[in-house]
Amino acid sequence: MNAEHKTVAVLGAGTMGSGIATVIARSGHRTLLFDVNEPNLARGIDTVRGFFDRSVQLGKLSETDATAAMERLSGTTELSDLAPSDVVIEAVFEDLTLKKEIFGRLDEIVSERTLFHTNTSTLSVTGIASGSRLPERVVGTHYCNPAPLMKLVEVAAGRHTADWAHRATREFLGSLGKTTVVTKDRPGFIVNRFLIPWENSCIAALESGLGTRESIDAAVTGALGHPMGPFQLLDIVGMDIHQQVATRLYEQLRDPRFFPPPMVDRMVAAGDLGRKTGRGFYTYDDTRLFGS
Numbered sequence: 001m002n003a004e005h006k007t008v009a010v011l012g013a014g015t016m017g018s019g020i021a022t023v024i025a026r027s028g029h030r031t032l033l034f035d036v037n038e039p040n041l042a043r044g045i046d047t048v049r050g051f052f053d054r055s056v057q058l059g060k061l062s063e064t065d066a067t068a069a070m071e072r073l074s075g076t077t078e079l080s081d082l083a084p085s086d087v088v089i090e091a092v093f094e095d096l097t098l099k100k101e102i103f104g105r106l107d108e109i110v111s112e113r114t115l116f117h118t119n120t121s122t123l124s125v126t127g128i129a130s131g132s133r134l135p136e137r138v139v140g141t142h143y144c145n146p147a148p149l150m151k152l153v154e155v156a157a158g159r160h161t162a163d164w165a166h167r168a169t170r171e172f173l174g175s176l177g178k179t180t181v182v183t184k185d186r187p188g189f190i191v192n193r194f195l196i197p198w199e200n201s202c203i204a205a206l207e208s209g210l211g212t213r214e215s216i217d218a219a220v221t222g223a224l225g226h227p228m229g230p231f232q233l234l235d236i237v238g239m240d241i242h243q244q245v246a247t248r249l250y251e252q253l254r255d256p257r258f259f260p261p262p263m264v265d266r267m268v269a270a271g272d273l274g275r276k277t278g279r280g281f282y283t284y285d286d287t288r289l290f291g292s
C-alpha cells in the first residue's frame with residue numbers, strides 16, 4: 001500500500017470512532033463513518049464538525065481546510081457502503097463477539113487486500129482476527145484519546161498478522177501524522193498498563209479527600225507536565241469505558257491496582273459518564289467531546 005489518499009471506513013461513531021474519523025478526514029483520506037443507527041451516526045458527525053469548528057476558532061485550521069475535510073467525510077448505516085475501503089478501522093463496543101462478527105461480515109464486502117484495524121483496549125487482537133477468514137490482514141491499532149490531539153498509536157500484531165499488513169499499517173498511520181509504538185498482543189498493551197492504575201489512584205485520592213478534582217488536575221498538569229488532568233481526561237474517556245477497561249484488565253491480570261475504586265460504580269450508576277452525558281467529574285453545557 002502506498003502513501004496516497006485512501007478510502008477509509010471507521011466503524012462506530014462514538015468517542016473513539018468520531019475522533020479517529022476526524023484524524024482521517026483531516027489527513028486527506030476519504031472517510032466513511034459507519035454506525036448502527038442514524039442518531040448515533042449524526043452525533044458522531046456533529047462531534048467531527050465541532051472539532052473542526054473549534055480548530056478554526058483557535059486558528060489551527062483554515063476555514064477552507066475545515067470545509068474540505070468535512071466534504072471528505074460521509075456517514076452511513078449500511079455496511080455494504082464500505083465496499084470501496086482500503087482500510088477499515090473498527091471502534092465499536094468492546095465486545096469480542098461483536099468485533100469478530102463485524103470482521104466476518106466485512107470479509108464478504110471489501111477487497112481481500114483491505115486492511116482490518118481494531119481499536120480494542122483490552123481484547124486479544126488474535127481473538128478478534130479469528131472472526132475474519134483472512135486473519136493475516138488484521139492489526140491492532142490502539143489510538144489514544146482524544147484521537148485528534150494525541151499523536152501516539154500502539155500497533156499490535158495478532159498471532160497470524162502478516163508482515164505486509166503490519167508494515168502497511170505503520171505506513172498508513174504515518175500518513176495520519178501519528179507516531180507508532182509496536183507492542184505485543186497482551187491485555188492493555190503498553191499505555192493502559194500504566195494509565196489505568198494511575199487513573200484509579202487519582203480517583204481514590206479524590207475519594208479519600210486528599211484533594212479536590214481541581215487541585216488534583218492542577219497538580220498533575222502543573223507538576224507532571226500532562227496536557228490535561230486525570231479528571232478532565234476521564235470525562236472525555238467516559239466513566240463507563242473506564243469501568244469496563246479497568247475491570248477487564250483486572251480480570252485478566254489479577255492485579256488489584258486495575259480494580260476500579262467504588263466512586264466509579266457510583267458515577268456510572270448515576271449516569272455521570274463525563275462529557276457525553278453532560279456531567280462527570282465536571283459539568284458541561286456542550287456534550288460534544290471536543291466542545292468548549
Ligand SMILES: NC(=O)c1ccc[n+]([C@@H]2O[C@H](COP(=O)([O-])OP(=O)(O)OC[C@H]3O[C@@H](n4cnc5c(N)ncnc54)[C@H](O)[C@@H]3O)[C@@H](O)[C@H]2O)c1
Nearest residue numbers: 012013014015016035036040091092093094120121145237
Ligand atoms: N474511550 C476511550 O478512551 C478508548 C480509548 C482507546 C480505545 N477504546 C476502544 O475503542 C472502542 C470504542 O470505544 P468508545 O469509547 O468509542 O465507545 P462508545 O460507546 O463511545 O462508542 C461505540 C460506538 O459503537 C457503535 N456500535 C455498536 N455496535 C456497532 C456495530 N455493530 N456497528 C457499528 N457501530 C456499532 C455504538 O452505536 C457507538 O456509537 C472500544 O473497543 C474501546 O475499548 C476506547
